[in-house]
Amino acid sequence: SKKNYGQAIQTAEKGLQFAKGFEISDLKAKIAEAQKATGKTKEAFNSLLDAFTRDWDLAKYEQMKTLNPKNWGQDREVVLKRIENSGQRAVLAQALAIDEDVGSLKKLLAQLRKDDDEELRIIEKALRRKAPASSAKALRLLALHSLRWTDRNGYRMAADYLMQAKKLLLKNNLNKELSDLNQFIQRIRILNQRKPALQDEFKEL
Numbered sequence: 001s002k003k004n005y006g007q008a009i010q011t012a013e014k015g016l017q018f019a020k021g022f023e024i025s026d027l028k029a030k031i032a033e034a035q036k037a038t039g040k041t042k043e044a045f046n047s048l049l050d051a052f053t054r055d056w057d058l059a060k061y062e063q064m065k066t067l068n069p070k071n072w073g074q075d076r077e078v079v080l081k082r083i084e085n086s087g088q089r090a091v092l093a094q095a096l097a098i099d100e101d102v103g104s105l106k107k108l109l110a111q112l113r114k115d116d117d118e119e120l121r122i123i124e125k126a127l128r129r130k131a132p133a134s135s136a137k138a139l140r141l142l143a144l145h146s147l148r149w150t151d152r153n154g155y156r157m158a159a160d161y162l163m164q165a166k167k168l169l170l171k172n173n174l175n176k177e178l179s180d181l182n183q184f185i186q187r188i189r190i191l192n193q194r195k196p197a198l199q200d201e202f203k204e205l
Contacts, residue, residue: 025054032063041068045075053082056091061098090118097126106134114144132172139165140184147188147198155201158188162205 028051035044045067052060064079065072076099083092089108096104109123124138139161146157162185169178185205192198 025051025057028054029060029063036067049079049082052079053086056083056088058091058094058098061095089116090122093119093122093126097122100126100130102127102130106131109134109138112138112141114141115148117142117145120145128168132168133174133177136165136168136174136177136181139168140181150195152197152201155195155198159201159205162202166205 028047032044032047032051035041035047045064048060048064048067051057052064061079064075068075080092080095083095089112093105093108096108105123105126108119109127112119112123114120120138120142124135124142127135127138143158143161143165146154146161148154149157162181165181166178169175169181185202189199189202
C-alpha cells in the first residue's frame with residue numbers, strides 16, 4: 001500500500017543519516033523503488049540518479065530508462081551530462097553502448113588517445129556490427145597502446161589487435177580502410193627494424 005511505501009521511504013531516509021559510501025547508494029535506490037511504486041516517477045528518477053552517480057552501477061542506468069519511457073529522451077541528456085561532467089568516460093562509453101548510440105560513440109572515439117584503453121575496448125566491441133571502420137580505428141589505437149611495452153608480450157598483443165582489425169575490414173569489404181591499415185602496419189615495421197621480436201610477431205600481418 002501507499003502507506004507502507006511511505007513508511008519505507010521514511011525508514012530509508014533516516015538510514016541516510018548514518019550511511020556511508022555505497023550504503024548511501026543502496027538506500028537511495030530503495031527510496032527510488034518506493035517512490036516509483038507510489039507514482040512519484042520524477043522523485044524516483046532524481047533518487048536513482050543520485051544513487052547512480054555514487055557508484056556508477058550501470059544496472060541503475062538501465063532502471064532509469066524504465067521509470068518514464070516517454071520522458072527518457074530528456075532524462076537521458078541529464079544523465080549523460082552528469083556522467084560527462086564527472087569525467088567518467090568509461091561509464092559514458094558503457095551507457096552509449098547500452099543505448100547503441102553509434103553517433104555518440106564515434107564522437108567519443110574521436111576524443112580518445114591510445115592510453116584510453118578501457119574506453120577503447122568498450123567502444124571497439126560496441127561498434128563492431130554497426131560501424132566496423134570505427135571499431136577498427138579503436139583496435140589500431142589499442143595496438144599502439146600495447147606497443148608501449150617494449151617486449152614480446154606487448155608486440156604480440158599489438159599484432160592481435162591489428163589482426164582483429166584486418167579481419168573486420170576484410171569481412172565488411174572496407175578496402176580503403178584496409179589499405180590504410182596495411183600502410184599503418186608497414187610504418188610500424190619500418191620504425192622498428194631493429195626489434196626482431198616485433199618483426200617476428202608481425203610476420204603474419
